[in-house]
Amino acid sequence: MIELELPMPPSANRYWRYVNGKVLKSKQARDYIKTIGDLWMVYKAQKKAKAFGKDQRLQIYIQVFPPNRIRRDLDNLLKVLMDSLEHAGLFTNDEQIDDIRIMRMEIYPGGKMVICLRELIKGG
Secondary structure, three states: OEEEEEOOOOOHHHHEEEEOOEEEEOHHHHHHHHHHHHHHHHHHHHHOOOOOOOOOOEEEEEEEEOOOOOOOOOHHHHHHHHHHHHHHOOOOOHHHEEEEEEEEOOOOOOOEEEEEEEEOOOOO
């Protein structure tokens, strides 16, 4: 099981940029991906954790602690988060995730997300 506290991702509207007919990740997106990668490297070293293999089926529980009372759609956070976790190397492909649960929590200054990622044991 991997449990990480992460900063709030950029919104989906700020994640992609269209430049000369190409779709590219914004600087804000690239910075977020790097931050997630850095946090994963520290966690791996401290906890002696390993990434999930390509054949493992996964479940993820996400607690979202918004930075303020502004209304936001939780589902808009998912794509950015999943892509960042995949790019950081926690798993091979976000297609491996069969069970996603996301829950809005109380307001936290600056916002944060707490994720719990583990192998899905079917039938048990």
